[in-house]
Amino acid sequence: MTAFGIAPMAPDAAELPRRTLIQTLAAPDIEAQLDELATHAIGLTRAEATRSSDTPDSLLRRAGAFDPAAAAFLRNDPMGRRVLQGRAGKMVHLTADASGQVQKIVVRFPAEKVEQQSSHFTRLTIERDGMVFRARTEVAPLQAQVALGSGSIRTSLFAATDDANIPDAIASQMADMFSGDIDFHRELRKGDRFSIVYETLTADGEPINWDGGVGRLLAGEFTNNGKTYSAVYFKDSASGKASFYGFDGQSKRRAFLASPMEFSRITSGFAMRFHPILNTWRQHNGVDYGAPTGTAVRSVGDGVVEMAGWQNGFGNVVHIRHAGDRTTVYAHLSKIDVKKGQRIEQGQRLGAVGATGWATGPHLHFEFRVGGRHMDPRAIARASEAITLPNYAKAQFQQTVASVKTQLAVAETMDGVSAAD
Numbered sequence: 002m003t004a005f006g007i008a009p010m011a012p013d014a015a016e017l018p019r020r021t022l023i024q025t026l027a028a029p030d031i032e033a034q035l036d037e038l039a040t041h042a043i044g045l046t047r048a049e050a051t052r053s054s055d056t057p058d059s060l061l062r063r064a065g066a067f068d069p070a071a072a073a074f075l076r077n078d079p080m081g082r083r084v085l086q087g088r089a090g091k092m093v094h095l096t097a098d099a100s101g102q103v104q105k106i107v108v109r110f111p112a113e114k115v116e117q118q119s120s121h122f123t124r125l126t127i128e129r130d131g132m133v134f135r136a137r138t139e140v141a142p143l144q145a146q147v148a149l150g151s152g153s154i155r156t157s158l159f160a161a162t163d164d165a166n167i168p169d170a171i172a173s174q175m176a177d178m179f180s181g182d183i184d185f186h187r188e189l190r191k192g193d194r195f196s197i198v199y200e201t202l203t204a205d206g207e208p209i210n211w212d213g214g215v216g217r218l219l220a221g222e223f224t225n226n227g228k229t230y231s232a233v234y235f236k237d238s239a240s241g242k243a244s245f246y247g248f249d250g251q252s253k254r255r256a257f258l259a260s261p262m263e264f265s266r267i268t269s270g271f272a273m274r275f276h277p278i279l280n281t282w283r284q285h286n287g288v289d290y291g292a293p294t295g296t297a298v299r300s301v302g303d304g305v306v307e308m309a310g311w312q313n314g315f316g317n318v319v320h321i322r323h324a325g326d327r328t329t330v331y332a333h334l335s336k337i338d339v340k341k342g343q344r345i346e347q348g349q350r351l352g353a354v355g356a357t358g359w360a361t362g363p364h365l366h367f368e369f370r371v372g373g374r375h376m377d378p379r380a381i382a383r384a385s386e387a388i389t390l391p392n393y394a395k396a397q398f399q400q401t402v403a404s405v406k407t408q409l410a411v412a413e414t415m416d417g418v419s420a421a422d
């Protein structure tokens with residue numbers, strides 16, 4: 002819990018240095034502020050988040066207020082009711098006087114319009130006015146701030162990002178950013194390191210905590226098994242298209258993803274507990290991914306569904322045909338979401354992990370074939386053709402890279418804090 006004092010601390014204002022007063026007077030609504038200060042001898046503001054189990058009384062109590070009139074307002078007024086309506090996790094700042102009487106409640110939550118939610122928030126203000134409460138809502142812009150983070154892998158990617166206080170959504174964006182370079186399910190090594198630059202969004206200066214409130218990953222470097230990969234978010238101002246690029250100007254988008262499953266806290270945790278059959282792709286023509294039944298399986302590239310159904314040994318299986326006489330195979334599925342002949346895009350869901358056919362436990366068996374011959378899927382993803390930045394965008398791109406390199410260098414120095422062991 003956070004507490005902010007807003008009370009006039011000195012009763013003898015005459016003793017305050019003049020400069021302080023001048024600065025205070027610069028505030029635009031000084032009349033209102035003075036009124037408020039005169040009315041409330043002591044005001045204490047507390048920050049809280051609404052919970053799904055909250056009633057008006059429990060919320061007020063947690064925020065340090067005891068006020069039946071305010072509770073009634075939150076229960077009965079159409080605008081007051083919005084505080085506890087819908088999703089929990091709204092940010093509440095409540096100011097109460099010494100007796101616990103509510104003076105003001107400011108509540109911040111996602112903007113109503115979906116298309117505004119990544120850029121704006123709703124601010125609901127409830128103020129005591131004598132015996133009644135008045136409420137109003139505004140839509141205000143979120144502020145973006147740049148944050149730096151770095152870490153090294155000891156047990157899992159999410160353990161490392163937790164240590165560095167990096168939100169899960171940014172960790173997932175990082176796995177996506179390098180998804181053409183690193184198969185995070187199979188190739189993470191103890192001692193791998195990363196540095197990232199990302200955006201955090203704040204509402205009235207406070208980091209927001211609701212879904213979709215996380216900003217964008219702007220740049221990163223990842224050292225996996227001794228090899229360093231870099232990437233930067235770049236928006237080509239001429240075409241307006243944004244994508245991740247390596248510092249060399251090569252697009253991070255490849256013809257094939259390194260992994261047929263999105264990297265998440267769930268799949269990463271499972272992989273640590275469940276040890277798939279320790280064969281190499283040579284011994285059984287594929288790669289096995291341990292994951293809970295029901296985990297989404299995605300196509301690693303654009304293509305057409307060549308087969309979707311049951312095959313002995315494979316159980317429920319999907320074959321996708323890609324350009325260049327290449328085929329990928331996804332076996333032991335618990336569910337198939339595509340039909341034979343259907344077009345499918347890279348990253349599109351085709352089914353879910355299961356244990357159908359000859360499988361000792363839930364896992365995905367994945368194969369890559371070129372001209373009917375089995376190939377190592379990881380080698381294929383790396384070799385697949387990348388797209389290069391157009392010439393006209395190169396100068397703008399070089400500037401972006403130069404500035405993120407400086408930020409990443411700073412981020413790297415922060416790692417000393419978490420890598421003390």
Ligand SMILES: [Zn+2]
Pocket residue numbers: 285287288289365366367
């Ligand atoms: Zn297998």
